[in-house]
Amino acid sequence: MGKFVVIALGGNAILQPKQKGTADTQYQNIYATCEHIATLLKSGYKVLLTHGNGPQVGNILLQQDEAKDVVSPMPLDVCGSMSQGFIGYMFQRAMRNVLKKNNMDKEVTTLVTQVKVDKNDPAFENPTKPIGPFYTEDEAKELMTKGYDMIEDSGRGWRRVVPSPNPIGVMEEKSILQLIENDNLVIASGGGGIPVVEGETLEGIEAVIDKDLAGQKLAMDVKADSFVILTDVDYVFINYNTPQQEKLGKITVAEIEKLVEEGHFKAGSMGPKVEAAIKFAKATGQPAIIASLNSVLDALEHKSGTIIVPE
Numbered sequence: 001m002g003k004f005v006v007i008a009l010g011g012n013a014i015l016q017p018k019q020k021g022t023a024d025t026q027y028q029n030i031y032a033t034c035e036h037i038a039t040l041l042k043s044g045y046k047v048l049l050t051h052g053n054g055p056q057v058g059n060i061l062l063q064q065d066e067a068k069d070v071v072s073p074m075p076l077d078v079c080g081s082m083s084q085g086f087i088g089y090m091f092q093r094a095m096r097n098v099l100k101k102n103n104m105d106k107e108v109t110t111l112v113t114q115v116k117v118d119k120n121d122p123a124f125e126n127p128t129k130p131i132g133p134f135y136t137e138d139e140a141k142e143l144m145t146k147g148y149d150m151i152e153d154s155g156r157g158w159r160r161v162v163p164s165p166n167p168i169g170v171m172e173e174k175s176i177l178q179l180i181e182n183d184n185l186v187i188a189s190g191g192g193g194i195p196v197v198e199g200e201t202l203e204g205i206e207a208v209i210d211k212d213l214a215g216q217k218l219a220m221d222v223k224a225d226s227f228v229i230l231t232d233v234d235y236v237f238i239n240y241n242t243p244q245q246e247k248l249g250k251i252t253v254a255e256i257e258k259l260v261e262e263g264h265f266k267a268g269s270m271g272p273k274v275e276a277a278i279k280f281a282k283a284t285g286q287p288a289i290i291a292s293l294n295s296v297l298d299a300l301e302h303k304s305g306t307i308i309v310p311e
């Protein structure tokens with residue numbers, strides 16, 4: 001198997017549910033991630049990185065709401081671009097520091113990336129993407145009276161949800177390919193990309209694209225040898241969070257599709273990851289992996305994680 005991998009890193013790897021979102025905390029988490037990426041580079045892998053922004057974009061949106069009487073609030077697409085910029089900056093700084101420590105040298109570049117969506121996507125009528133902090137049920141009920149859509153997020157607490165339309169195409173695909181050709185470690189399509197709608201003009205639209213689905217499109221566009229989704233669990237489980245919970249190791253597309261039909265994977269968390277992995281494996285004949293950041297090298301060697309193979 002070739003060694004060009006697209007890695008989709010969960011927003012939780014950058015800011016965990018119980019952590020305060022200080023700049024320092026997020027930088028430290030990103031630095032730890034970059035140490036894993038350096039290990040991959042040393043092992044001969046070529047990496048294109050995309051990342052989530054659920055916690056960050058939700059926090060930025062909250063800041064807009066809180067300060068709305070003194071500063072004009074920015075819409076959600078602009079908040080998405082802010083999250084791409086700040087997370088990309090932290091990756092560029094941390095990655096350069098890690099490379100220097102390891103006596104390695106490489107250009108690290110973040111590209112502000114727009115991703116096309118359909119303005120008639122049914123997702124606009126049914127918000128599913130959890131963003132921002134976690135709330136108690138009482139707090140969530142209070143926020144619902146203000147017009148927020150809220151859901152319970154995988155047993156971890158309540159969160160605001162926003163529409164998450166399907167990614168159709170990456171606007172900056174050519175620039176990404178040029179940067180990769182020039183041996184850059186590229187960070188692109190952060191937070192699933194900034195959602196834009198193409199009519200006579202290109203317009204931003206208020207939503208948060210799922211970074212796993214956008215990452216899968218990106219991985220196919222750049223013809224990656226494998227697509228790796230890194231999150232905070234070591235495996236995909238069936239009967240998750242129940243006494244019957246069971247981890248999934250190597251599994252074929254047909255087998256996991258059956259489990260999807262049985263309803264094992266929730267919208268807004270494991271559902272889109274499994275969907276993205278299936279799409280990649282089916283379309284390319286290459287494996288897609290869902291694993292934890294700490295086991296990324298083992299996962300690429302198929303020794304850990306959930307490995308979805310075409311057959």
Ligand SMILES: Nc1ncnc2c1ncn2[C@@H]1O[C@H](COP(=O)(O)OP(=O)(O)O)[C@@H](O)[C@H]1O
Nearest residue numbers: 010011012154231232236237240264268269270
């Ligand atoms: N079937 C499942 N198997 C494993 N984890 C699951 C499952 N269903 C829901 N989850 C939850 O999905 C979470 C990962 O999704 P998400 O929070 O969107 O991650 P990230 O921000 O890393 O992309 C896990 O922390 C876990 O709580």
Ligand SMILES: NC(=O)OP(=O)(O)O
Nearest residue numbers: 011052053054191211
């Ligand atoms: N945009 C996105 O999918 O972010 P998370 O991975 O943080 O949910």
